[in-house]
Amino acid sequence: xxxxxxxxxxxxxxxxxxxxxxxxxxxxxxxxxxxxxxxxxxxxxxxxxxxxxxxxxxxxxxxxxxxxxxxxxxxxxxxxxxxxxxxxxxxxxxxxxxxxxxxxxxxxxxxxxxxxxxxxxxxxxxxxxxxxxxxxxxxxxxxxx
Numbered sequence: 001x002x003x004x005x006x007x008x009x010x011x012x013x014x015x016x017x018x019x020x021x022x023x024x025x026x027x028x029x030x031x032x033x034x035x036x037x038x039x040x041x042x043x044x045x046x047x048x049x050x051x052x053x054x055x056x057x058x059x060x061x062x063x064x065x066x067x068x069x070x071x072x073x074x075x076x077x078x079x080x081x082x083x084x085x086x087x088x089x090x091x092x093x094x095x096x097x098x099x100x101x102x103x104x105x106x107x108x109x110x111x112x113x114x115x116x117x118x119x120x121x122x123x124x125x126x127x128x129x130x131x132x133x134x135x136x137x138x139x140x141x142x143x144x145x
Contacts (some may be wrong), residue, residue, distance in 0.1 A: 011085040012070040013063050014092050018100040034084050034107040036114040040122055046097035056096040062130040066090070073124045082118040083108045088121065090131060 018041070024102050049124045074086050087105040104121050108114035125131075136142045 007133075010086050011067050012090060013061055014089050014091055016091070018089055018091050018103050032107045035098055035109045036107070036111045038106045038108070038114040040102075040104045041100050042102040042122070043100050044095050044097045044140070047135075051139070051141055052139055053134050054097060055138050056094055056136045057101065058094050058134040058136065059090070060100060060132050060134070061090075061092050063092075066129050066131055069129045070125065073121055075123075077106075077121050078116050080116065080120070081106075082107065082111040083113065083117055085106045086117070086121065088125070090125070092131070113142065113144040119135070 022124050033106040044057050045054065067126065070090070074088060077083060077086055086107070090102045091100065102122075102125070104118055104125075106114045106117045106121070108117065133145050134142050134143060
C-alpha cells in the first residue's frame, strides 16, 4: 500500500479563500484503502432578516484555542468512526455571501460512518470551537451571532 505524505500549509484556521477542495493538505492519504469521501462545504448565505439581506460575515477566532479544539474533535472523530483521515479548514476574516467559510472532508472505509462523521465534526465545531461571526447587512448595519 502506497502512502503519500503531504505537509499542510496551515492547520485548521485559514485567512485564505477555501478552494473547492483543500485535499492536497491531507496527511497520509492511503490510495485504495478508502471506500468513501464525503465533503461538506459551509457557504455564507444571503439570508433575509428583519435588518435586511446578509451581505457578508466576518469570522473571528481565538486561534490558538480553536486549533487545539479542532485537533481534539478530529482525533475523537477518527477513533469514534474508525476513519482514515479528516480535513478541516475554517476561514476567518471577511467572507461575502456565496463564499465558503468551512470545509470538512472525511475519508472512510464505508459510507455510513463517513456520513455520520461529517455531521458529528460540523456539530462539534459549532458547539465547542471559539469562532464568532458578525453578520454584515446590505445597509452596513451588523449583528453578532
